[in-house]
Amino acid sequence: MLREDLQNALKEAMKAQNVLDTNAIRMIIAGLKEKDVEARGKGKPQAEDAELLSMMQGMIKQRNESIKLYIDGHRPELAEKEKAEIAVIERFLPKQLSESEASAIIEALIRDLHAESMKDMGKVMGALRAKYAGQMDFGAASGIIKKLLS
Numbered sequence: 001m002l003r004e005d006l007q008n009a010l011k012e013a014m015k016a017q018n019v020l021d022t023n024a025i026r027m028i029i030a031g032l033k034e035k036d037v038e039a040r041g042k043g044k045p046q047a048e049d050a051e052l053l054s055m056m057q058g059m060i061k062q063r064n065e066s067i068k069l070y071i072d073g074h075r076p077e078l079a080e081k082e083k084a085e086i087a088v089i090e091r092f093l094p095k096q097l098s099e100s101e102a103s104a105i106i107e108a109l110i111r112d113l114h115a116e117s118m119k120d121m122g123k124v125m126g127a128l129r130a131k132y133a134g135q136m137d138f139g140a141a142s143g144i145i146k147k148l149l150s
Helices: 002-015 019-041 049-072 076-090 099-113 118-132 138-149
Strands: none
Touching (some): 002 019, 002 049, 019 049, 019 076, 049 076, 049 118, 118 138
């Protein structure tokens, strides 16, 4: 479904001659193809949607870091370009969970996994990544988990 959405969006952006959207979608598709090559190396036919969503979250994180650098370097026009690319990438991600929703999910997951200490953090993070890839900021989730397990 995600692959079809990307191809259709690329066609629409090209028809509309929207250079920014076209370039951003092509960048996502290139990342998708890289993930597919990695998956074939592991014996899978193609990358799973969860891997693709995580890749797109990583793209957003990179752009947010670039925005900070561009603002510090007094290059607001480049920061705006990065913000526009983030908006394009976010169109293909599922709705992001709020902090309270994420906290409630993490609390329930900790109970279900019987996690009791920081030693169980990896198990909780693994389960979160499997179920909520692309829907949650895992950096913030890590902080919530640490607070709940300590």
